[in-house]
Amino acid sequence: MGFSEEFEQRFAEMLKHYPTKRSVLVPTLLYAQDEGGYLSDELIAEIARRLDLTELEVRNVVSYYSMLTTKPRGKYKVQVCTNIACMLRGGEELFQHCEKKLGVGHKGTTADGLFSLEEVECIGACSWAPAAQVNYDFHENLTAEKLDRVLDEYRKLSH
């Protein structure tokens, strides 16, 4: 298992920013997950080793943060916000539309491994609701049709 050069550079750089090694843990886990798709046993062991932590200490942190996952997810994570500001402007209907369109429910992954769906809490797009994130990209002022087009774009991107 190897990380990208960019990861290694950032990791080495970040270690210099804090008085304790463990302080880099949370952002490092997220960047590691971005590269590996999810936090596998192997990844967790490697990060624990590098930071002089036990695997249990790392898992303890992983289980707390909602973006971190120890299970494989799709290539594109579709995260639809249904919190109050989005709910008032059709966020729940949008999520249901995704369920139908992708044929999976909350935290489900399509059979081809392309998309994961998740109903998420406020992503900070309240004034441009309803909104969703696909991986880290924001898509705002959505309608079902607009979201269909967005998903089709990602589908094309994967080919």
Next chain:
Amino acid sequence: MADLVSHPDEMKVVSKRFGLGATNIDRYLELEGYKAVQKALGMQPDVIINEVKNSGLRGRGGAGFNTGMKWSFVPKQSPKPKYVLCNGDESEPGTCKDRLILEHDPHAVIEGVMIAALAAQSHTGYVYIRGEYRYLSVIMQKALRDAYPRGFLGKNIFGSGYDLDIYWHGGAGAYEVGEESALMESLEGKRGIPRIRPPFPAVVGLWGGPTVINNVETLASVPPIISAGAEWYANLGTPKNGGTRLFCLSGHLNRPGVYELPMGYNLKKMIYDVGGGIPDGRQLKAVVPGGSSTPCLAADEIDVATDFDSLTKAGSMMGSGGVVVADETTLMVKFALRTMQFYQHESCGWCIPCREGTDWLMKTLARLHSGGGLKKDIDNTQYLSENMLGRTFCPLGDAAAMPTIAFVKKFRREFEDHLEGQPCAFEANAGVERLPVLT
């Protein structure tokens, strides 16, 4: 990325560089950037603190504590290093302003952290950005990288002999981490659970050192105060509520968006004039004036000034500036349930009244919503909420309880209409674990 809006009543202080390309350091310098910090380098720390204190700037993250006062609690002498921590873990539902500041004016945030560091005589600052805001982390990392070779950060900043490093830090999805003590835990690489206070972070914070913690918008408001003076800033707002604020208008509005308005701006005018009123001539039902943690105001309660003291007097709070507008079609039981689902999901589980309270409230509201509630469930939501208030390490318990009390008190009729097998029209959507439906 997010669309910018404008309105003639806006007073652009924090948002003055939005849309002008100020992420570029040269452009930022052209637009009067990094002048305030150079002025601050010539001021005594006490003078900086007093200036900020007198400006009436209060914490824009939600608590509304006087910023200069907060800085003054940091001890002058400390055996341990002192730190400045900028809170960019924006995640209060209804709030999307820090995102715009970090997107359009990252150097203003850096400059604010620098001035706070000079005031506290700290040599290390961190800007914590929530994990979902990855593109903003990229922008911030670049802004920091650009500031070092110019001599604005690092050793001997601006040739002053003062050393100051500022680093970026990222989260990974947790509302609770926006609470200042949980934020420190997260930055130290741990689960984001709150610490007991006292001692307050100003005395014992990051790695045991005194730590100044302020919200992104608060820190971005500091350079203009140093440049133009406390009196100028204070006069923009109302007594003890200095300056302007970014209001995030969302929900049932014709022109939702983030608008910078003077503190004390009338809420009714904000909704009907700035926000363009409610679509299709529908009537207003309720407004959540400062993010989901703040008690809602009913339609007849909105003729109020939006500053910390006026909204507290009106029985709510100014919170984080997230104004969520709900029209007459909104089902308040549903609204209360969705709000509680959020707090149940985000409760870190450290304090029992919050962990159990949010779960029981969510299940009780879900049962009411599905038409299986008992009359006493309505009073039970009040009883549960009131028993959470003030009984937790951090304000998340209060944040869940306060709006629930207001929803039930102000819209009790709607809760009663849900009794006796009258499920909500939205019942099909309520896919949450719930108490058994009683018949």
